[in-house]
Every structure is written in structure tokens, then in C-alpha cells.
Amino acid sequence: MAKKIVLTNEKMNSLKGFEDALDLLDEKVTIHEGKGGVTQDHGSDNYELYNFLESELVRLNVLDQFFTYKISNIEANSPTQHLIEIQTVKLQQAREELVTLLKNPQSSFMKRLEHLWNSSVAKIL
Numbered sequence: 001m002a003k004k005i006v007l008t009n010e011k012m013n014s015l016k017g018f019e020d021a022l023d024l025l026d027e028k029v030t031i032h033e034g035k036g037g038v039t040q041d042h043g044s045d046n047y048e049l050y051n052f053l054e055s056e057l058v059r060l061n062v063l064d065q066f067f068t069y070k071i072s073n074i075e076a077n078s079p080t081q082h083l084i085e086i087q088t089v090k091l092q093q094a095r096e097e098l099v100t101l102l103k104n105p106q107s108s109f110m111k112r113l114e115h116l117w118n119s120s121v122a123k124i125l
Contacts, residue, residue, distance in 0.1 A: 011046065
């Protein structure tokens with residue numbers, strides 16, 4: 001059974017472009033122009049639609065402000081270069097610490113290297 005919505009001319013003009021969205025509803029909806037006012041049984045439907053559109057407008061405005069102001073701020077004051085410098089220093093420190101540990105004659109790396117040298121290369125010489 002088709003659901004009938006009665007709207008005034010003013011409401012019809014405000015819904016321009018949303019006709020396709022109304023077709024996506026589960027129920028078949030037919031829109032009829034009214035002579036003024038909203039019928040008593042369909043008043044809540046119109047309010048829900050109007051409330052949805054208002055909240056959607058607010059949500060889109062907030063998203064617009066977020067992307068407009070935050071992205072331009074990040075582009076102007078990008079932390080990327082500073083983070084790269086910090087990570088470069090940390091990488092250099094880690095390399096120096098690793099080399100220091102590996103150069104120790106008592107390290108397991110040096111013991112394995114000595115074992116390889118003695119078992120393969122030293123026999124040839």
C-alpha cells in the first residue's frame with residue numbers, strides 16, 4: 001500500500017532534489033501537494049524528515065569546518081619534518097649501540113664469527 005504524504009508548496013520547494021531519495025524508502029511513497037497545513041496523521045512524518053535534513057545540514061557544516069581549518073593548519077605547521085629528525089637521531093643511536101655491543105669480544109656474535117673463521121678460513125691458510 002502506498003504511503004501518502006501531503007505537503008504545502010513551500011515544503012515541496014524545500015524538498016527539490018530529494019525525490020530520488022524518497023524512492024529508496026521501503027514503502028512506496030506518493031507526494032501530493034496540499035492546500036495548506038499538514039494533515040494530522042502525517043505531521044510526525046514531515047517533522048522527522050525536516051529534523052533529519054536539519055541535523056544532516058549541521059553534520060555537513062561541521063565536517064566542512066573540520067576539513068577546512070584543520071587541514072590548512074596541518075599544512076602550514078606540519079610536524080612531519082620534526083618527526084623525521086627525531087627518528088633519524090633515534091636510528092643513529094640504535095646503530096651506535098648495536099655496533100658497540102657487536103664489537104665486544106665476549107659477545108655471542110664475535111664468538112660465532114671466530115668459530116666460523118677457525119672452522120673454515122683458518123684451515124685453508
